[in-house]
Amino acid sequence: MQNIHQRACRNLVKHFKLYKDVFSSQQGRLHRETTVQRRTFSGKKMAPRNSPRNLRVLLDMDGVLADFEGQFLKRFREKYPHDPFVPLEERSGFYVTKQYYDLGQDIGTKAFSIYEEKGFFLNLQPIEGALEAAREMAEMEGVDVYICTSPIKKYTHCVVEKYQWLDKHLGKEWMERMILTRDKTVINGDLLIDDKPNITGGMNPPMWQHVLFTSWHNRDVVPQGSQIRLDGWLPHSNWRDILEQKRQEISDH
Ligand SMILES: [Mg+2]
Numbered sequence: 001m002q003n004i005h006q007r008a009c010r011n012l013v014k015h016f017k018l019y020k021d022v023f024s025s026q027q028g029r030l031h032r033e034t035t036v037q038r039r040t041f042s043g044k045k046m047a048p049r050n051s052p053r054n055l056r057v058l059l060d061m062d063g064v065l066a067d068f069e070g071q072f073l074k075r076f077r078e079k080y081p082h083d084p085f086v087p088l089e090e091r092s093g094f095y096v097t098k099q100y101y102d103l104g105q106d107i108g109t110k111a112f113s114i115y116e117e118k119g120f121f122l123n124l125q126p127i128e129g130a131l132e133a134a135r136e137m138a139e140m141e142g143v144d145v146y147i148c149t150s151p152i153k154k155y156t157h158c159v160v161e162k163y164q165w166l167d168k169h170l171g172k173e174w175m176e177r178m179i180l181t182r183d184k185t186v187i188n189g190d191l192l193i194d195d196k197p198n199i200t201g202g203m204n205p206p207m208w209q210h211v212l213f214t215s216w217h218n219r220d221v222v223p224q225g226s227q228i229r230l231d232g233w234l235p236h237s238n239w240r241d242i243l244e245q246k247r248q249e250i251s252d253h
Pocket of ligand 1: 062
């Protein structure tokens with residue numbers, strides 16, 4: 001009887017050890033996979049040797065990646081074909097609705113309704129060359145790219161559609177890069193590429209240098225202070241030089 005008990009105990013210990021070994025190896029495998037995944041994600045682009053850290057670029061969405069002005073005019077004319085409108089060449093001032101209010105109180109109200117409607121932000125067309133530039137930037141060694149965008153106050157459709165737009169045009173992995181904020185000055189970056197001429201908020205001055213992206217409404221604006229202008233994304237664009245220059249500045253400090 002004692003032998004039977006001893007054998008049963010030995011078997012139990014053997015099974016426990018076997019289970020422990022299998023469990024440990026599973027844990028190890030999971031740990032290794034997680035470690036590898038983490039390393040792949042964070043270690044994909046290291047800063048160049050002479051640079052202490054990656055360059056952080058903040059990309060605005062409306063007017064920089066997505067054609068807000070073009071879509072606004074198209075929808076306004078479709079929805080209100082008999083009302084006066086502002087051609088793109090005559091746009092001035094950052095807020096499109098302000099210029100439409102100058103045409104009449106009711107025209108301004110109608111203008112508001114355009115970008116508050118369902119599907120407006122999702123259906124914005126990408127600005128020419130923007131997606132290619134964003135992808136190239138994200139692949140650059142020593143560069144971290146974030147999308148930095150301010151949703152409208154009536155956020156019902158806008159917030160979710162901004163995520164959907166990014167997913168549709170650049171893919172799920174870009175969700176990791178999304179920053180939604182009403183105050184871009186508190187975001188820590190080296191460059192903010194944005195079409196709004198005056199960006200103010202709680203942090204003055206902000207950490208980033210403002211790259212004023214040319215849009216219909218800001219063509220005549222003279223860059224102020226440390227602002228520099230960027231005229232679009234097409235091959236002649238000097239965005240690569242701007243990034244390189246900023247990277248040099250960072251490594252010199
Ligand atoms: Mg913008």
